[in-house]
Structure formats: C-alpha cells, structure tokens
Amino acid sequence: MKRLFFLIILLAMFSSCTTTQLVDNWKNPDINIFETSKILIVGITSNKKARKEYEKRLKNEYELRGIDAVMSIDILDDEFTFDEKSPSELAKVEDQLIEDGFDAILLTKVIGVEDRIAFNQSYEDEKNLDRNFKDEYYMYQDIYYNPEYYEQYAVYHAETSLYCICATEDRELIWKGYIDVVDPSSVKETVKDYVNLVMYALEEQQLINKKNTSEELES
Structure with a gap:
C-alpha cells in the first residue's frame, strides 16, 4: 500500500511537471484517523511574504474541509518569531493555544539547502563502446570553457509536521513529511x-478529509 501511495505521488508529480517532491513521510502507528477542529498553521521562515502566502493557502485548504484554521502570522508577533524561546515559554504558548480551542499545529520549516549540478543532455554518454579517442575528445573538449555544459541549481529540503495538542491527550507527533523543493523560481507557484x-x-494517510469542492467553486 505504501509503495502504491508513492507511485501515485510520483505520477502526479511528473504529469504536472512540479518541482516539489515528497521524499518520505511517517505516520504515528498508534493513530488511524485524526480529526481536528481548530489548527494553527506555522511556517518558520524569515521571508515574511513566503510565510504569509504559505499559511494563507493552507488556511484556505483547511477551511474548505470545514476546519477552523488560523495563521501564526496573525497571532504570533515578530518578536515571538525572531526571539529564542525556552521550553517553558513554549509550553505556556501551547497551554494558551489549548485554552483558545486549538487541538493541532501544522509546522513547516526548511532543514537544509543543497547545491546540485545538472549536465547538458547533449553531452550524455550512451555507453558507445565503439567510440575512439578522437570522437570522445571532440565531443567533450569544451567542458572547461562552455558555460552551457552544466547548470547549477538548489534543492531545499523541507519538513512539515502535524502535532496534536489536545487537552485530554498526550501532545504528540501525528505525521511528518519530508519534501524537496527543486530550484524554486516563484514563491506563489512553489507554495501552491x-x-x-x-x-x-494527509488525505492518503486519513489525517484529513477531502475538501468540499462545491464550496471551492462558490469562492
């Protein structure tokens, strides 16, 4: 079942030419179905525009599923975001969220950036064993001075985690997804x-219902 899930994800990626890839995901084995009524969406980034775009889009997706969603950018001020907080201070924040009716948090952050190189396809070796020295050298002789021989690009490794902060249950990790964003060029398209x-x-893991398409069309 897990292999089929990843195959579907891969087919969806290739058909839409997306630059966002699900590398892996983990679901708490003790949780079958998780239901939330009010969730806080948190994007950790210094790019305020990207954070707002991301949290706003997620808020809309949750609301289309009948779930009350709140953007952290609306209730956590800049001082909270940029100042370090102790575990006890964060525990107080959790307690306040529970008091305000929240039962879940969806947290996203970038955990690493990797520089990669893509070589021009015209230089790809087709394992031609009949090629002699002259042909081989002629084909690759401009490696040192041709700027089109390769292209450098960045891969951002991101992580999204779903936490339960239910008052009557343990505050625990429900789901975690590892996602690569390849050479992003547009904040809006990448966030989408x-x-x-x-x-x-989350739908495939039965952690959220599918959205109400009729409400989406009306909006």
Missing part, C-alpha cells in the same frame, strides 16, 4: 505545489 502535496499526503 507544496501545499497541494502536503494536503494530498
């Missing part, structure tokens, strides 16, 4: 692809 992938994964 990322959110769609997260929501699809």
